[in-house]
Amino acid sequence: MNLHEYQARELLKAAGIPMADGEVAGTPDEVLAAAKRLGGSVVVKAQVHAGGRGKAGGVKLAATPAEAREHASKILGMTIKGLTVGKVLVVPTAQIASECYVGLILDRESQRPLFMVSPAGGVDIEEVAAKTPEKITRLAVDPRYGLMGHQALGLALALYQDFKQVRAAAKIMQQLYQVFVANGASLAEINPLATTPDGTVLALDAKVVLDDNELERRPDLAALRDSSAEEPSEVEAREAGLTFIKLDGNVGCVVNGAGLAMATMDLVKYYGGEPANFLDIGGSSNPEKVVNALRIITRDPSVKVILFNIFGGITRTDDVANGIVAATKAFEVPVPIVIRLTGTNEDVALQILEGVGMRAQKDMDDAVKQAVALAKEAA
């Protein structure tokens, strides 16, 4: 789960990391007041889970509180990549002497948290990695011992010469490591870690991505979720226990299992169609999940056909068939449904479907071809 910048700042601050001032605001008047408190000259930043905020006009510099208010009235409510901006972060414009990058990610290869630091901060770190990889220093941390003092110093020495700044940066890195492990993050990043003209080291920005698997046992972190900043159908799906990602095509897909769901989308494309979504109903087959899945997909006006691809293992295909029947009784499904279903209890499932005049295929390719053809007819 992505956190907003203002939420990430709170986590870093709570860990003791020196952070540039800043206030979150939801109305232009709040922005005006915040800008006054922060000294007048500020940056107003849209809080939205989308990259390229600046290019979309979501980050604006203001010389006075009045100008900040004006910017805020435009940024609040604007849409960036389909997401509406509900909050802005107001930060004072800072005098900056240097900008470094400090990031911590979960590294699949070493199976450890991995520090990446670079004196080339303030820019996209992937770009630095691609163009000047020698400017990045890496260190995988043994989670049993944490980031040890000498390791933190070693990383900080890659960034600063002044030993006061080295010590300050080393401390920040240990604090950032604490933020990472204590909150089950998969990414924690300060970009830039800046120095002011008087030599103070402080974080100007913060980015934290949490491991979704952590949220179940951490209601405090789960509460940070901003559902208004997400695609509404994805929020509804999550609440129904489904994994759903909206895409741009017109073939709605309902599949059990993530790998098969991806392969189904790929096969739709292979036969000349475009998938409308990724949807995994998961392993345990509850007819209610199928009803919810159909409800969510049916609401998408671009969907011209709905394709079920179910390979019964733990999932009982008769449960899925019952779900399809229940859904068609509960509400109108305005587009054709193509069903592929095989595996556990498939004979029962076929009888259930035949009872309401529906048919199912056994072969994935046949079903996908038929769905793509129907989508093309309707388009």
Add this chain to the structure above:
Amino acid sequence: MSIFVDENTRLVVQGITGRDGSFHAKQMLAYGTRIVAGVTPGKGGQTFEGKVPVFHTVAEAVAKAAANTAVVYVPPGLAAGAVAEAVDAGIGLVVCITEGIPVVDMTRTMPFVRERGARLIGPNCPGLITPGVAKVGIIPGQICAPGRVGLVSRSGTLTYEVVNHLTRNGIGQSTCVGIGGDPIIGTNFIDVLAAFQADPGTDLIVMMGEIGGTDEQKAAEFVKANVTKPVVGFIAGQTAPPGRRMGHAGAIVSGSSGTAAEKIAAFQAAGISVMERPADVVRLVRERLGK
């Protein structure tokens, strides 16, 4: 012949009295897997299905029932601890089915597993099956058939899809292994490829990968350098949008890395025959076996 599980497997089921654990323990028993013990703390002394003794701890299951393999059906918050318990009791192979384990827990558990020289398969995996001999996990037994094709996959139902194509066309399997869809897993493609390469009962390897990370690219390099048996591969997620987690926690394309195109190119460069769609598996396996 087979890899990892065979007629010597003596299985302990952790979480055997739970909803998932009891369901799948019955399925495994019906398949013929030798389940020698179950473990649920607090339920020691019970008997499962009238024949499997239940213990409080894995250590008891090892001491009293000589278990040598464990399968974990324990809820996500406790699963990493269950893996550590099994390894600490001297179990050499632990298969963790549980989905949703916090990754932080796995970063702490993996070094513990390694230090004790054990193998973990998973988490968030369907387990493995040596058709006709033993199944450990949740792969449906009826879609598999004994034979000489080894299969390794990051996913569950996509594995079933491919195994089903093979079996229906008379191509049996030596062992099918689901390694799991999480970012941190105990056994990766290379571990399984090396085992299949060394297994005299395996003639060809089918490798089912997906977007995210670089495991498939590294596996391709390994194939090029170390695998003399033919390999047929697939990558799921060609249509996945970047930056989104496609169900599996590990299936995420970040920036320009981890894409399907990159992985398919790596497979091809290593001489792996790449399926365009799951149904291609039959044709490619026959081609590579010269049948």
